[in-house]
Amino acid sequence: MELTISILLGFMIIGAIFAIHAKDLLSSVIAAGIVGYSLVICFLLLKAPDLAIVQIVVETITLIIMVAVVIDSTREELKVKIDTQQIINISLALIFMLVLVFFFARAIESLNPLGQHTLRMASAYVGDPAAKTGSANLVTGILFDFRGYDTLGEATILFTAAIGVLTILRIKGKK
Amino acid sequence: MMVYILSFILFLVGLYGIITRRNLIKIVISLSIMEFSIFILLVLIGYIDGGIAPIITDQVINPTYVDPLPQAMVLTAIVIGLATTAMLMAIAIRLYRKYGTFDIREIKNLKG
Known part of the structure; x- marks a missing residue:
């Protein structure tokens, strides 16, 4: 199991x-699709069919x-010159990543190995209460019973985002 | 432990993309890659060896379920991720119509 998931990752x-x-924005978008659809297979292997259905949609x-x-605008990637700003950005990114690696190396010690998880909080949800x-x-x-308020918040966010998209796409900007 | 490290590397790839790219579309893609890495990490933590999918069935005697709580939380997060991505793409297409480019260096004018 661990090997299969590692290959997919x-x-x-x-x-x-x-x-x-x-170099091409369209192939960049399609390559992002590789990541998303591999995630679907990972979810199926990890026994999460609901997540797989939602993720594929x-x-x-x-x-x-x-x-x-991308089709409506432009497919060309910008010409990236290696200038001072870019070097500063890359070194900032590397420093930031190093700091994150340090904290992740400390955090991973408290994680159980894959498959050794014990139900702590969810034991109140599985079994008789279910x-x-x-x-x-x-x-x-x-989702709909024990943590119904989370779902209510999710619905609110979806509604707000839909209104936001409609508003952004409708208004006419000043030239 | 290998899978946790790999999903963290995926997170770092997304972070690198956000900081170093100048194209708005690529920044949005990097953001969704970071989201995906967090989803897979949470679901991996909840996996139990020999566990079955958390659906109650009579066919297995004394079943072990994988942890359903991370799955419920990730389900919420996936849908919110869709909302944020749609919002970002709407903003990107507006900016393209105003400035004629996705370059974030060109988009400095904050006047409405």
């Missing part, structure tokens, strides 16, 4: 690096939006 990393460095919608934007929700799917039970 390796593909995702290659796809991500290509997406960042591609969301990834398709995202890809359609991105391809529409039967009270009347849902055969535990994830749905948590």
Whole structure:
């Protein structure tokens, strides 16, 4: 299991690096699709079918939006010259990444190895309490019953984003 | 431990893209790559060896389920990620129509 997930994650990393460095914006968007759809396979292997369904729908919608934007505007990547600003940016990025690696190396010690997880908080949701929700799917039970307020907030964010997109695309800017 | 490190490398790739790229579309793509790495990390933490998908069934006797709590949280996060991406793309296309480029160095004029 660990090996399979590692290979898939390796593909995702290659796809991500290509997406960042591609010369053509359309191929960059498609390479971002590699990452998203590999994530679907990872979710299926990790026994999360709900997530796989949601992710495949969301990834398709995202890809359609991105391809529409790229086709509507320009496909050419900017000419990147290595100037002082770019060198400063790259070194800043490397310093920032090094700091994050340091904290991640400290945080990873407290994680269990893959597959050795023990239910702590979720033990209150699995088993007897789950039967009270009347849902055969535990994830749905948590999402709509135990943590219903999270879902309410999610719906609010979706609604706000939809209004925001409509507003941004409708107003006429001053020249 | 290998998988945790690989998903963290994916996060770092996204971070590198956000800081060093100057194209708005590529910044949005890098942001979604960072999101994906966090999703896979959370689901990996909740995985249990020999566990079945968290759907109650009569066919398995005394089943072990994988942790459903990270899955529920990631489900929320995926949908919010879609909302933010759509919002960012709308802003990007507006900026392109105003300035004729995706270059963030050219987009300095904050007058509305």
